Amino acid sequence: MRIELKHVEHMPSRLDPGILYVSLEFGTAQHLCACGCGSKVRTPLGTAEWQLQETPRGPTLSPSIGNWQKPCRSHYWILQGEVRWAEDWSEAKVAAGRARDHGRLEEHMAGEAGKRRGGFWHRLLRLFGFSN
CATH class of the missing domain: 1.20.5 (Single alpha-helices involved in coiled-coils or other helix-helix interfaces)
Structure with missing residues (x-):
């Protein structure tokens, strides 16, 4: 699965799969869980939180995303626009x-x-x- 970056001022109420919405003004990113369960995943951006790197191949968001409070418990990385699955914790x-x-x-x-x-x-x- 590929993830594309879309800069927004405010987060849309309806998210499209495969899009990482980023509001630099509010220091946050949001996307739909990569597993396809439909859960919204919010990641605050900042020095001590998630870091966003824009690359020619796509966004990199680090550290990994661990949806431990969601039923799917998905764990993955977004690296240069590509979802890479990680182990369950x-x-x-x-x-x-x-x-x-x-x-x-x-x-x-x-x-x-x-x-x-x-x-x-x-x-x-x-x-x-x-x-x-």
């Missing part, structure tokens, strides 16, 4: 993956907060003794 592996992703997101958010604290206004306030 045990519940323990799913829990470990979620914990890893949560930790990665927390680390990213802590880094972003640190950048804001180190910004111009924070340094100015610190200079005048208003912040530590």
Whole structure:
């Protein structure tokens, strides 16, 4: 199965199979599950979430998509517009993956907060003794 990229501002209410809809403005991607079950799959885009790469052969979305909460439990990669199936994960592996992703997101958010604290206004306030 091939996946084509379509840039949109807002996600359409009806999705077509084989299309990865991407809203850069809202930092999200959405498509219908590659197994054909009809489930909508939403993937937030960002440094600590999914990354989108546009290639001449098609979109790459990483990491893999694991639909563990859906009845189909599909697990696949979208690599240069091609769906590549991956192995099913045990519940323990799913829990470990979620914990890893949560930790990665927390680390990213802590880094972003640190950048804001180190910004111009924070340094100015610190200079005048208003912040530590």
